[in-house]
Amino acid sequence: MEHAREGRWSWMDVLLGKPLTTAQASHEQVGVLAGVALLGLDALSSAAYGPEAALTMLRPLGPSGVKLLFPITACIVGLLVVVAASYRQTIAAYPRGGGSYTVARENLGRRVGLLAASALLLDYLLNVAVGISAGVGAIVSAFPSLGPHTLGLALGLLGLLTLVNLRGAREAGALFLLPTGMFIGSLFILLAVGAWRAFAQGGAPAIDVPPPALPPPSASVGLWLVLRAFASGCTAMTGVEAVSNAVPIFKAPSVKRARLTLSLIILVLVLLLLGVAALCRVYGVGATAPDGPGYQSVLSQLLAAVTGRGVFYYVAMTSILGVLALSANTSFAGFPRVCWLLALDRYLPVAFVHRGRRLAYSRGILLLSVLAGLIILAADAITDRLIPLFAIGALLAFTLSQTGMVVYWTRRREAGWRWRRVLNGVGALLTGLALSIVIVAKFTHGGWAAVVIIPLGVLLFSRVHRAYLRVRETTGLRRPMALEPGGSMVAVVPMSRWSHASETALRFALGLCHDVRAVHVRTDEAEDAPDALAEQWATLVQEPAMRAHVQVPRLEEVPSPYRGLVQPLLDYVDGLLAEDPRRTVAVVLPELLESQWYRAVMYGRHSELLRSTLLLSGARRLVLISVPWYLRTEDQAQPGSALGPTGESEPVAPA
Secondary structure, three states: OOHHHHHHOOHHHHOOOOOOHHHHHHHHOEOHHHHHHHHHHHHHHHHHHHHHHHHHHHHHHHHHHHHHHHHHHHHHHHHHHHHHHHHHHHHOOOOOHHHHHHHHHHHHHHHHHHHHHHHHHHHHHHHHHHHHHHHHHHHHHOOOHHHHHHHHHHHHHHHHHHHHHHOOOOHHHHHHHHHHHHHHHHHHHHHHHHHHHHHHOOOOOOOOOOOOOOOOOOOOOOOHHHHHHHHHHHHHOOOOHHHHHHHHHHHHHHHHHHHHHHHHHHHHHHHHHHHHHHHHHHOOOOOOOOOOOOOOOOHHHHHHHHHHHOOHHHHHHHHHHHHHOOOOOOHHHHHHHHHHHHHHOOOOHHHHHOOOOOOOHHHHHHHHHHHHHHHHHOOOHHHOOHHHHHHHHHHHHHHHHHHHHHHHHHHOOOOOOOHHHHHHHHHHHHHHHHHHHHHHHHHHHHHHHHHHHHHHHHHHHHHHHHHHHHHHHOOOOOOOOOOOOOEEEEEEEEEOOOOOHHHHHHHHHHHHEEEEEEEEOOOOOHHHHHHHHHHHHHHHHHHHHHHOOOOOOEEEEEEEEOOOOOEEEEEEHHHHHHHHHEEEEEEEEEEOOOOOOHHHHHOOOOOHHHHHHHOOOOOOOOOEEEEEEEOOOOOOOOOOEEEEOOOOOOOOOOO
């Protein structure tokens, strides 16, 4: 590139960073701490909205609902530990990454693998929308005056995350280390202070800022209500799979670092979930109406109750905002990689295989950003509207992955395969049961959408794959090359006037074949000057060609009574093809190119229109060749010279 050769920085370099070569891929790999920040924020941030989601379902029970939070959280934690232990095995078995999609495809079949991929992509997508919405909700709790700007803040954070991830995994991981550390440190301080005060004051600590009063009971404790709270609390399980999907981003030994990263994430998450649930019971903190005027997040109430609304409160809330908003970054690491795997198998367009300038899967990142933005707009950045869709995709992916690992160990029968198979089997059974509960509990509250979207994703992948198979079967060739002697070629050069661009195209055509025809479409309009080219043809083209002993190109004038430029030329080309069934017509298009886009709009897009029309004409013996001529800027201009098709300076006079 021009700026690279001259050592200058472009605005793309400033925004996205200098391009990285493929050989620098190891430069983008991360260690354990950066891996926790890059891949663990989804799981860790669920300590902020997982308990709140369960408490929201328990609101009809009033104060007694808060007491049920801890046993429900304990059940979720038990399930979480089993799933994490299973994924530690998946990391070792599939060190190239891929998670549920790879495990399910290789052990349960192609369609089940696509089902896992669709569920996983939906989970990643919703994680972005939920994480950002929850983060904005947290900051609005601390600064109520920002309430009217909730949607704008959410979309702004989404744009910032997109930009950071386009710069590459290493920079994203390093950037998120500080807010991750602040979040974990703030919550552990909260738990330690809250537990110490409760212990020192005999289980009934003084409350600095009392939380909003819980509503009076409007329902009695029932199995259905408890199951709904469990289903909502299962949102705390999302993000567990992220590490197994992205094993290759870790430095060597990648498997060891990935397993250690996963263990650290789960350990911290378990402590946070149990601690928050316990303190909510001790300090009487429940959920407020998510879309009500006095909304406060559970962590905001807990912080105010334990430490008051001093400096620590605002530092902690800022860290919670940062991690909740940045938790979406887990999806930015996982979603593009699943798209990459699907594209490798031709279930998504192959464009998702290619890496961007910073070795990130840029197209997957941009697709995730656009889709998440649409979801945030549809939900108006309110977390409670997205929770019913959440966790279904994650639990389905967990179930399919662990079922696939049961088949994997049955086939491999390596050392310790029996207890490993039992572990995966128990995990599959538990997550399958949790999935059933979540679907039933959330179905009428919006969960039906996930049940519909996931199969539609499978249908989309199958259609894309079928299209690739059709193209491969149609274009595939197993016989030797067939040569037909006697075929002729005609080069057609569309020409409106004599110019540098038309001269360059004509010279190229003369080197291509002997039969060259310059075609001028006459519209008979005054400004068209129809006779100018014909009058100058002998002097400008015929005489130089004869002196150079080159076959003289013919000038063909095609009338256009309706003033169209494309159709008359297309009719002329069709006539040439009809004259000889073995003839090939090469249309050589002169193109005037301008490096500045705002100047290029002045020249129209006739060549693009003509190219598209000819390509879509369906003629099999038609070849299109674009010959560019680059318009020089004022500082490039030199008397008596012009830029040819390669951009190099060459004489104006014809050869």
